[in-house]
Amino acid sequence: MVAQTIPVDDFDLVIIGGTGDLAKRKILPSLYRRVCAGQMPENARIIAAARSDFSQQDYKDFIRQALEDFVKSKKRNKKKIETFLERLTYIKLDATGIEGWKELSQSLRAGAVHAFYFSVGPSLFAPLAERLMKHKITDENTRIVVEKPFGRDLASAQSLNAVLARCFREDQIFRIDHYLGKETVQNLMALRFANALFEPLWNSQHIDHVQITVSESLGVEGRGAYYDKSGAMRDMMQNHLMQLFCLTAMEPPAVFDAASVRDEKLKVIKALDPILEGDMVRGQYRSDENGDSYQNESGNPASTTESYIALKANLSNWRWVGTPFYLRTGKKLRNRMSEIAIVFKDPPHSIFEDSQDLKGNVLTIRLQPDEGINLSMTIKEPGPGGMRLTEVPLDMSFADALGEDEADMPDAYERLIMDVIRGNQTLFMRGDEVEAAWAWVDPIIKAWEKSGAKPAQYDPGSNGPDDSLMLLHKDGRRWREIT
Ligand code: NAD
Numbered sequence: 001m002v003a004q005t006i007p008v009d010d011f012d013l014v015i016i017g018g019t020g021d022l023a024k025r026k027i028l029p030s031l032y033r034r035v036c037a038g039q040m041p042e043n044a045r046i047i048a049a050a051r052s053d054f055s056q057q058d059y060k061d062f063i064r065q066a067l068e069d070f071v072k073s074k075k076r077n078k079k080k081i082e083t084f085l086e087r088l089t090y091i092k093l094d095a096t097g098i099e100g101w102k103e104l105s106q107s108l109r110a111g112a113v114h115a116f117y118f119s120v121g122p123s124l125f126a127p128l129a130e131r132l133m134k135h136k137i138t139d140e141n142t143r144i145v146v147e148k149p150f151g152r153d154l155a156s157a158q159s160l161n162a163v164l165a166r167c168f169r170e171d172q173i174f175r176i177d178h179y180l181g182k183e184t185v186q187n188l189m190a191l192r193f194a195n196a197l198f199e200p201l202w203n204s205q206h207i208d209h210v211q212i213t214v215s216e217s218l219g220v221e222g223r224g225a226y227y228d229k230s231g232a233m234r235d236m237m238q239n240h241l242m243q244l245f246c247l248t249a250m251e252p253p254a255v256f257d258a259a260s261v262r263d264e265k266l267k268v269i270k271a272l273d274p275i276l277e278g279d280m281v282r283g284q285y286r287s288d289e290n291g292d293s294y295q296n297e298s299g300n301p302a303s304t305t306e307s308y309i310a311l312k313a314n315l316s317n318w319r320w321v322g323t324p325f326y327l328r329t330g331k332k333l334r335n336r337m338s339e340i341a342i343v344f345k346d347p348p349h350s351i352f353e354d355s356q357d358l359k360g361n362v363l364t365i366r367l368q369p370d371e372g373i374n375l376s377m378t379i380k381e382p383g384p385g386g387m388r389l390t391e392v393p394l395d396m397s398f399a400d401a402l403g404e405d406e407a408d409m410p411d412a413y414e415r416l417i418m419d420v421i422r423g424n425q426t427l428f429m430r431g432d433e434v435e436a437a438w439a440w441v442d443p444i445i446k447a448w449e450k451s452g453a454k455p456a457q458y459d460p461g462s463n464g465p466d467d468s469l470m471l472l473h474k475d476g477r478r479w480r481e482i483t
Pocket of ligand 1: 016017018019020021022023049050051052093094095096118119120121122124147148149
């Protein structure tokens with residue numbers, strides 16, 4: 001199946017932080033792929049701005065290398081790479097000083113959409129917005145893209161929102177959560193709202209519980225010092241897992257537009273019950289055979305920051321009351337895997353003797369690896385000799401269904417950056433949504449900080465701390481394998 005490419009308006013995209021890790025690993029490779037897909041208008045340009053001293057040629061060489069490193073070989077084409085590099089300009093700019101702003105202002109073309117991607121540390125988000133205003137670089141049509149983390153608690157998120165609101169209208173602010181740009185996540189909405197099959201079953205009458213897992217096999221690696229001030233709750237739960245949770249639990253919006261989808265997501269967060277103390281487990285990985293514990297890698301031998309968190313979330317609304325959502329995320333676990341698993345209730349009465357050990361219907365929306373959707377069904381084991389039952393997957397791997405291999409699947413950033421140019425905010429977070437999510441997690445974090453409790457230890461390569469198994473065992477359930 002050939003994906004349809006809808007051209008976007010002519011644009012100048014300014015990547016502030018254009019020499020950083022995110023720019024070279026994700027943003028520029030994604031833009032290159034959009035050029036290859038024929039979606040970038042011929043005159044569209046990319047202006048990279050950062051503190052470092054790069055000549056135009058140095059910067060092009062730097063990005064040529066980044067494309068070599070981060071674009072799959074099948075997608076690399078010498079001629080296209082050179083065409084792409086011709087679109088790049090580098091400006092040395094100081095986000096907190098005066099250097100570079102005049103040059104930036106002069107380099108923008110009248111008539112093109114101007115988008116500014118804040119790919120810098122969070123302490124620079126507010127100063128950047130203010131400087132764009134001060135130097136009169138913005139107009140009615142300007143967009144800004146703000147990376148994560150958006151605040152570290154409710155108060156800081158509110159104050160950042162307030163600064164941005166002084167400089168821009170809400171429809172100009174694109175708070176990015178790249179999970180929302182993943183093909184499978186959008187397919188979760190298509191599955192729910194473009195098919196009549198699932199929606200009648202999508203409630204506490206038919207769904208026993210939901211499990212959302214985002215597990216990483218790597219530890220904090222070089223990001224230890226940053227991560228130690230954040231932890232799994234702030235770094236993953238408050239944003240990525242909450243977004244997946246909202247899309248799974250929300251009501252069907254009346255129309256598929258930014259305001260309606262975001263209104264429904266907000267209602268989900270507002271319907272969340274406060275978390276009970278026994279409904280949450282914090283963990284931290286202990287040392288492996290190389291002695292690399294979380295505390296070593298974070299450079300803080302007394303750290304009590306969690307590298308793992310699991311919790312049980314309950315929603316007080318008509319659709320979901322009585323159906324818990326179990327959410328977990330952690331580092332240095334058995335595998336890198338992200339999925340949403342909808343576990344349906346057993347049939348009300350079993351007429352087969354051989355059905356006790358079967359897991360029943362589970363709808364799995366797999367984000368990584370091997371993006372796809374899978375529904376496990378119980379069928380009769382083939383052959384004579386009575387009615388023996390077995391489980392089989394009804395598998396819809398996207399690669400198979402769409403006739404594309406993984407290299408052809410668009411990266412989340414490709415989709416999201418093009419949405420910024422289009423001015424489509426459906427897959428971005430609204431200010432009140434982010435604040436509501438912080439308002440829910442803030443009391444939890446404050447309670448830990450007050451108690452001074454240490455996180456439970458777990459072995460690298462495991463499924464997380466033993467206590468997290470108990471979180472489900474006490475409800476008569478078990479986590480799915482991290483495979
Ligand atoms: P980085 O430290 O690798 O890069 C930071 C960039 O900001 C560099 O280009 C640097 O020159 C520039 N910069 C720093 N101070 C500046 C100043 N005063 N004026 C102008 N430029 C300045 O960081 P990163 O990993 O690329 O992350 C950027 C943002 O994206 C962060 O907010 C991060 O949380 C977020 N993010 C990163 C990743 C990732 O995979 N790297 C993933 C998700 C979100």
